[in-house]
Amino acid sequence: MKKLIVTASAVLASLTMVAGVAQAQERDLRIAFDVPYEPFEYKDENGELTGFEVELAEAMCEEMSANCEFVIQAWDGMIPGLLARKFDLIMSSMSITPERAERVLFSEPYYNTPGGWFAREDFDTDVTDMAAMEGLTVGVQRGTTMDTYVTEEMGGTVTINRYTTADDMVLDLEGQRLDVVFVDYPVGEQTILTKDGFKEVGEPVKLGEGVGVAMRKRDADLAKEVNAALATLKEDGTYDTIMNKYFAYDIKM
Amino acid sequence: MPEFLNELLSGNEIFVGSTIMEYWGGLVTTVQLVFLSLILGLILAVPLAIMRTSRNPLINGPIWLFTYVFRGTPLLIQLYIIYYGIAQIHGIQQTFWWDIFREAFYPALLAFTLNTAAYTTEIIRGAIIATPHGEIEAAKAYGMSWALRMRRIILPSAARRAVQAYSNEVIFMLHSSAIASVVTLVDLTGAARNIYSRFYAPFDAFIFVALIYMALTFLLVFAFRKLENYLLRHQRPVNG
Numbered sequence: 001m002k003k004l005i006v007t008a009s010a011v012l013a014s015l016t017m018v019a020g021v022a023q024a025q026e027r028d029l030r031i032a033f034d035v036p037y038e039p040f041e042y043k044d045e046n047g048e049l050t051g052f053e054v055e056l057a058e059a060m061c062e063e064m065s066a067n068c069e070f071v072i073q074a075w076d077g078m079i080p081g082l083l084a085r086k087f088d089l090i091m092s093s094m095s096i097t098p099e100r101a102e103r104v105l106f107s108e109p110y111y112n113t114p115g116g117w118f119a120r121e122d123f124d125t126d127v128t129d130m131a132a133m134e135g136l137t138v139g140v141q142r143g144t145t146m147d148t149y150v151t152e153e154m155g156g157t158v159t160i161n162r163y164t165t166a167d168d169m170v171l172d173l174e175g176q177r178l179d180v181v182f183v184d185y186p187v188g189e190q191t192i193l194t195k196d197g198f199k200e201v202g203e204p205v206k207l208g209e210g211v212g213v214a215m216r217k218r219d220a221d222l223a224k225e226v227n228a229a230l231a232t233l234k235e236d237g238t239y240d241t242i243m244n245k246y247f248a249y250d251i252k253m
Numbered sequence: 254m255p256e257f258l259n260e261l262l263s264g265n266e267i268f269v270g271s272t273i274m275e276y277w278g279g280l281v282t283t284v285q286l287v288f289l290s291l292i293l294g295l296i297l298a299v300p301l302a303i304m305r306t307s308r309n310p311l312i313n314g315p316i317w318l319f320t321y322v323f324r325g326t327p328l329l330i331q332l333y334i335i336y337y338g339i340a341q342i343h344g345i346q347q348t349f350w351w352d353i354f355r356e357a358f359y360p361a362l363l364a365f366t367l368n369t370a371a372y373t374t375e376i377i378r379g380a381i382i383a384t385p386h387g388e389i390e391a392a393k394a395y396g397m398s399w400a401l402r403m404r405r406i407i408l409p410s411a412a413r414r415a416v417q418a419y420s421n422e423v424i425f426m427l428h429s430s431a432i433a434s435v436v437t438l439v440d441l442t443g444a445a446r447n448i449y450s451r452f453y454a455p456f457d458a459f460i461f462v463a464l465i466y467m468a469l470t471f472l473l474v475f476a477f478r479k480l481e482n483y484l485l486r487h488q489r490p491v492n493g
Contacts, residue, residue: 161357164435176355
């Protein structure tokens with residue numbers, strides 16, 4: 001019995017050593033995205049995962065000399081999936097909020113886009129005028145910073161319909177169930193303004209602290225590496241090259 | 254909010270007054286939706302079931318098709334078709350129908366009503382078919398007309414046979430109503446999803462709502478046991 005334990009621990013020790021060496025050379029990281037969320041992460045015509053955040057993630061992995069695997073995860077299960085170790089990083093436009101920071105560790109923000117108001121052509125109400133907005137129905141995506149903003153600023157004034165996907169929301173805007181939607185600006189630009197009969201209304205609203213990479217709280221060392229890599233990319237021009245490929249405006253933070 | 258509740262709720266950040274009220278609103282919506290769709294579904298199902306037992310294929314056929322379609326497709330798909338489909342009908346927004354179908358409640362109520370009507374029709378039809386021939390022949394021998402026979406003999410005896418299967422349908426309907434939350438309706442599940450996405454606490458948000466569903470189911474089971482006792486009281490031992 002004693003011999004068995006000794007052998008077992010020797011085997012274990014050698015295994016740990018092998019793993020240790022492997023980690024020093026190239027660490028494995030799994031990064032989660034929720035697709036489609038154009039132009040941040042989506043699949044191109046060939047079914048390849050691409051987009052601003054995907055390319056930024058690729059550049060970051062190279063900078064960290066990590067061996068990265070990309071995972072597709074629906075938004076609802078993002079944080080639970082991270083905590084359950086289904087993946088190690090979330091780079092899927094997750095805005096930094098105090099509530100989320102209770103559960104996960106955020107890197108420094110790497111971009112910030114405003115929320116934008118979109119409606120049908122015939123909409124002519126001032127979205128900042130609470131008296132005029134009284135009784136209208138506003139669509140938001142459930143659990144986003146736009147949801148929090150509308151809930152806090154206009155909760156008692158307007159009816160808020162919450163959607164899981166932007167597609168369902170746009171369908172209801174088209175079908176006239178919604179008077180106006182408040183959605184992440186680039187998403188509105190891609191999914192609503194590309195259709196006939198819709199327009200942007202009011203001014204885009206800067207919300208929150210920006211978007212960061214989310215990690216498990218215990219992975220503080222990983223967070224340091226991620227921050228260092230992002231800082232390098234922002235400085236050496238890689239970030240700007242990728243950003244200019246996808247955006248006509250500045251989202252850098 | 255009463256003092257003791259405030260004390261009970263202090264020390265956690267999720268179950269505060271506003272979230273409890275959101276759950277309460279969800280409970281009201283769920284109960285309204287399920288109750289109304291069951292009542293309307295049952296009212297529809299009784300005549301449909303009688304028609305379904307007709308030997309005339311022109312009467313029997315369309316009802317068969319209705320129950321086949323609504324039992325043959327998922328309720329979620331029916332809800333999507335009714336909710337998003339109606340909004341796509343050209344010009345519907347200018348008619349009075351839109352006042353009804355603009356809200357998520359009525360499309361959901363329509364889908365649930367038609368779905369439960371289809372299942373209930375088949376449950377009642379099965380019970381009607383199983384009526385012993387002797388009972389019908391005896392009624393005929395008394396000279397009862399078709400309508401009187403239906404009202405006095407066939408339907409009451411069918412109701413006794415159907416009540417157990419129907420209680421299952423009611424409980425399934427309560428649980429199926431959870432999908433109303435996908436069309437923006439804030440029912441119990443919708444409230445739980447909102448609270449979950451606000452606090453990222455799946456266990457707290459969903460276990461709490463699961464307990465409410467269980468309590469509702471318990472009430473239904475209890476009510477149906479009373480009803481069964483009442484309907485089947487002739488089968489109890491005399492001094493039992």
